[in-house]
Amino acid sequence: MSVEPWEPPSVLLAVDLVILTLRSARLHVLLIERGVEPYRGSFALPGGFLSHGDEDIFVAARRELSEEAGLADVPHLEMLSVYGEPGRDPRGRVISVAYLAIAPRLPEPVAGTDAAGACWKPVEDVLSSGLKLAFDHRRIIADGVECARVKLEHSALATAFCADTFTISELQQVYEAVWGVRLDPRNFYRKVQNARGFIVPAGPMRRTENGRPARLFKPGPLQVLYPPMARSAQSVSAPPGDSTAQNPEGGVLS
Known part of the structure; x- marks a missing residue:
């Protein structure tokens, strides 16, 4: 055959x-x-x-x-x-x-x-x-x-899209742009602070356009976020770029 x-x-x-x-x-x-x-x-x-x-x-x-x-x-x-x-x-x-x-x-x-x-x-x-x-x-x-x-x-990639120093509000805008959702500033602030080493304070506060003080940050040493910034855990209630939500630790979530 x-x-x-x-x-x-x-x-x-x-x-x-x-x-x-x-x-x-x-x-x-x-x-x-x-x-x-x-x-x-x-x-x-x-x-x-x-x-x-x-x-x-x-x-x-x-x-x-x-x-x-x-x-x-x-x-x-x-x-x-x-x-x-x-x-x-x-x-x-x-x-x-x-x-x-x-x-x-x-x-x-x-x-x-x-x-x-x-x-x-x-x-x-x-x-x-x-x-x-x-x-x-x-x-x-x-x-x-x-x-x-x-x-x-799961990573610190978002900080690469910010300036050398940035506010939490500016970091939040990166997540909103990539995820395509609006994030609640309080929830976002809490998640960022829970990821120890994700971002660290950087110098004096900056005044925003409405005159409120905003803390400045820079990328920290953490490259893998734990706990992760899970999308499902973020409340979608605040419009993108909203910097008027009050920071639980005082001041503005910016």
């Missing part, structure tokens, strides 16, 4: 990048406008195929981010997930390795290679289905955003 020689399936390997940052107190994701088919004119994540068989996947991710959006200095990329459902790409069977970066103060992107444009888009607009996205990129973005939200629960 003859056996047909085995032939490997035709599979293409690609990378996609979910780059998140805060702009004007809102969480934004980096998108490019596709300049080629398929999905020409639609928004998509920056990414593409490996340039050659010997290219490292992580190197390909860095290269695509630089070529398509002009961002060569994005810190720490980490692997988010792998997407490989049949039919996700009309060009054939494509497996995509998605990478995630969450970083403060990222510059305006500059489109290149086969991207007709590059821009930052508010995450809530992208996830609301009001924006036409290529491939399965809305799902990949949703996974990246959820990963970012979990990171804020």
Whole structure:
């Protein structure tokens, strides 16, 4: 009985990048406008195929981010997930390795290679289905955003989006922007204070716009938060940026 020689399936390997940052107190994701088919004119994540068989996947991710959006200095990329459902790409069977970066103060992107444009888009607009996205990129973005939200629960990442010194109100605004919820200032203050070493006092008090004094803080030595800043434990009752709630220890929760 003859056996047909085995032939490997035709599979293409690609990378996609979910780059998140805060702009004007809102969480934004980096998108490019596709300049080629398929999905020409639609928004998509920056990414593409490996340039050659010997290219490292992580190197390909860095290269695509630089070529398509002009961002060569994005810190720490980490692997988010792998997407490989049949039919996700009309060009054939494509497996995509998605990478995630969450970083403060990222510059305006500059489109290149086969991207007709590059821009930052508010995450809530992208996830609301009001924006036409290529491939399965809305799902990949949703996974990246959820990963970012979990990171804020368990790590000190939020302080990276603040100035060298900041008020608790300013730190709260970071959590509200990433989590997409409004937080009760009293509950937030209590959770921050319970995470010993998360933030530490930093110098004299600052007067806010309404003239009230606000304590200044800076990042502490703690990188992993315990107890975590669990979203489910945060009361959603105060509007974002509200600095009028009274601090249980005196003064203002700012």
